[in-house]
Amino acid sequence: MASDDKLSAEDRLIAEYFKPIATHPGALALTDDAAFITPAPGTDVVLKTDAIIGGVHFFAEDDARDVARKALRVNLSDLAAKGATPLGFLLVLALPGESSPGWLEAFARGLGEDAQAFGCPLIGGDTVSTPGPLTISITAFGSVAPGAMPVRTQARPGDRLYVSGTIGDAALGLALRKGAAPALAPAQRAHLLDRYLLPQPRLGLTAALRFAHAAMDVSDGLVGDCAKMLRASGVGGEIDLRATPFSDAARTWIAAQPAAIEIAATGGDDYEVLAAVAPDAALDF
Amino acid sequence: MASDDKLSAEDRLIAEYFKPIATHPGALALTDDAAFITPAPGTDVVLKTDAIIGGVHFFAEDDARDVARKALRVNLSDLAAKGATPLGFLLVLALPGESSPGWLEAFARGLGEDAQAFGCPLIGGDTVSTPGPLTISITAFGSVAPGAMPVRTQARPGDRLYVSGTIGDAALGLALRKGAAPALAPAQRAHLLDRYLLPQPRLGLTAALRFAHAAMDVSDGLVGDCAKMLRASGVGGEIDLRATPFSDAARTWIAAQPAAIEIAATGGDDYEVLAAVAPDAALDF
Numbered sequence: 001m002a003s004d005d006k007l008s009a010e011d012r013l014i015a016e017y018f019k020p021i022a023t024h025p026g027a028l029a030l031t032d033d034a035a036f037i038t039p040a041p042g043t044d045v046v047l048k049t050d051a052i053i054g055g056v057h058f059f060a061e062d063d064a065r066d067v068a069r070k071a072l073r074v075n076l077s078d079l080a081a082k083g084a085t086p087l088g089f090l091l092v093l094a095l096p097g098e099s100s101p102g103w104l105e106a107f108a109r110g111l112g113e114d115a116q117a118f119g120c121p122l123i124g125g126d127t128v129s130t131p132g133p134l135t136i137s138i139t140a141f142g143s144v145a146p147g148a149m150p151v152r153t154q155a156r157p158g159d160r161l162y163v164s165g166t167i168g169d170a171a172l173g174l175a176l177r178k179g180a181a182p183a184l185a186p187a188q189r190a191h192l193l194d195r196y197l198l199p200q201p202r203l204g205l206t207a208a209l210r211f212a213h214a215a216m217d218v219s220d221g222l223v224g225d226c227a228k229m230l231r232a233s234g235v236g237g238e239i240d241l242r243a244t245p246f247s248d249a250a251r252t253w254i255a256a257q258p259a260a261i262e263i264a265a266t267g268g269d270d271y272e273v274l275a276a277v278a279p280d281a282a283l284d285f
Numbered sequence: 286m287a288s289d290d291k292l293s294a295e296d297r298l299i300a301e302y303f304k305p306i307a308t309h310p311g312a313l314a315l316t317d318d319a320a321f322i323t324p325a326p327g328t329d330v331v332l333k334t335d336a337i338i339g340g341v342h343f344f345a346e347d348d349a350r351d352v353a354r355k356a357l358r359v360n361l362s363d364l365a366a367k368g369a370t371p372l373g374f375l376l377v378l379a380l381p382g383e384s385s386p387g388w389l390e391a392f393a394r395g396l397g398e399d400a401q402a403f404g405c406p407l408i409g410g411d412t413v414s415t416p417g418p419l420t421i422s423i424t425a426f427g428s429v430a431p432g433a434m435p436v437r438t439q440a441r442p443g444d445r446l447y448v449s450g451t452i453g454d455a456a457l458g459l460a461l462r463k464g465a466a467p468a469l470a471p472a473q474r475a476h477l478l479d480r481y482l483l484p485q486p487r488l489g490l491t492a493a494l495r496f497a498h499a500a501m502d503v504s505d506g507l508v509g510d511c512a513k514m515l516r517a518s519g520v521g522g523e524i525d526l527r528a529t530p531f532s533d534a535a536r537t538w539i540a541a542q543p544a545a546i547e548i549a550a551t552g553g554d555d556y557e558v559l560a561a562v563a564p565d566a567a568l569d570f
Contacts, residue, residue: 038329044311044323047322048319124332130338132417
């Protein structure tokens with residue numbers, strides 16, 4: 001994990017906060033400019049990189065621990081959609097001058113917790129100072145059987161569409177944060193808010209995704225992402241919203257305010273896996 | 286290569302400019318959220334990520350083609366120092382609102398030229414919009430024989446220090462750009478300016494680096510980077526500046542102004558490989 005001259009004040013923080021979570025052997029305890037992984041022979045390495053920016057993808061007042069966890073999880077969600085087992089990740093941090101040690105400490109703690117929880121250790125990265133907003137770029141690596149990574153372009157006529165969990169919770173959670181006030185029980189509100197705050201990467205679908213013709217993670221809303229997948233595959237399709245899985249909280253809200261189904265079906269941040277599967281595949285998905 | 290909602294205007298540009306240079310089979314022609322590589326069985330994959338920021342690491346008026354080439358080459362230089370053969374790279378572009386199609390076109394052209402020249406194709410990436418300055422983050426991948434990646438921490442007492450080319454040219458080139466006016470021939474001036482503008486990644490040292498106990502690329506100045514390597518290895522060392530390779534241009538300048546040797550030895554942007562090698566290794570380095 002190299003750091004540029006202007007961040008010499010951060011060097012100690014990197015050693016203090018990031019070195020302890022760089023548990024991958026190829027991280028070389030962040031003593032080097034580069035790192036390495038040793039993929040199991042005969043596997044493909046899935047690559048995913050996603051950047052999030054302060055003021056665009058998260059808010060300055062957001063808890064640093066949650067920002068870190070979300071930054072990692074949005075990448076893990078893509079690995080999940082590709083049937084990949086996490087190997088590790090690289091972190092690029094572009095830090096504004098006013099970054100506080102307390103913020104970095106909380107950020108590193110959140111990152112370390114999720115790295116351990118999802119078996120995806122920090123392998124290396126780069127820190128630079130920026131006159132702009134905090135920018136976090138993560139590149140995550142995963143392994144899949146050779147040629148087994150499901151792509152977006154191979155959905156076929158007749159396939160059934162599956163999602164790995166309930167749809168719309170995060171978008172409804174965001175609506176709550178923005179002031180919507182439906183009649184929900186406290187636990188229902190908490191469920192929606194939590195689903196917005198932290199994606200749950202659906203790792204562990206590897207076996208099921210072998211049956212998928214096409215798969216992707218739903219991050220920009222079910223309707224839009226499904227349209228993208230079908231268009232990329234050159235097929236048409238239909239989503240029956242009566243058959244789409246909604247949480248108890250979402251169902252309660254939609255029952256009271258039917259228009260909420262549009263938020264649920266088109267809002268983003270679901271981070272569930274969408275897959276197109278042959279109708280005769282015996283799937284417990 | 287995913288792009289966020291705010292960049293839908295850029296989608297066409299990505300398809301037009303980046304898809305043609307995404308020649309790696311695992312890039313899936315940038316139709317997917319993820320990409321993959323298939324490492325040769327029994328190899329390690331070297332990972333290197335470096336970010337450069339407008340106004341910090343390059344200037345707004347710099348030619349977009351050169352910015353792209355430098356962004357890729359600083360990563361390739363690290364692969365070279367690790368004895369790695371390039372496999373490909375991921376690109377994260379955080380684009381300010383005012384990015385012009387012309388800029389992106391030139392950027393992609395420069396990137397494509399170097400990707401081809403160095404056998405390191407684009408595999409994927411992410412584009413986001415930012416309220417801050419243009420930020421370019423590249424992650425490059427290379428392959429090495431298992432366990433063969435030379436690290437920074439294993440220099441030993443008695444090792445000899447080698448560099449892969451002349452030292453100080455880039456720092457002197459920067460001094461020229463800042464207004465220094467030594468008595469140099471036009472070709473000497475051009476040499477120094479060019480060495481500042483574009484690093485030459487010293488790929489192809491793989492065989493030689495097998496004999497290295499420690500190696501790193503010199504990006505922050507020979508003296509400082511050498512000190513880092515020796516400190517990380519827990520050894521002391523000495524650089525004999527009379528034995529350090531300098532270009533004809535640098536020698537001419539230093540002969541006229543002896544203080545210029547300090548710029549040459551401590552300035553940055555050399556992007557040569559520094560290696561510590563056992564004295565009995567038969568090296569034609």
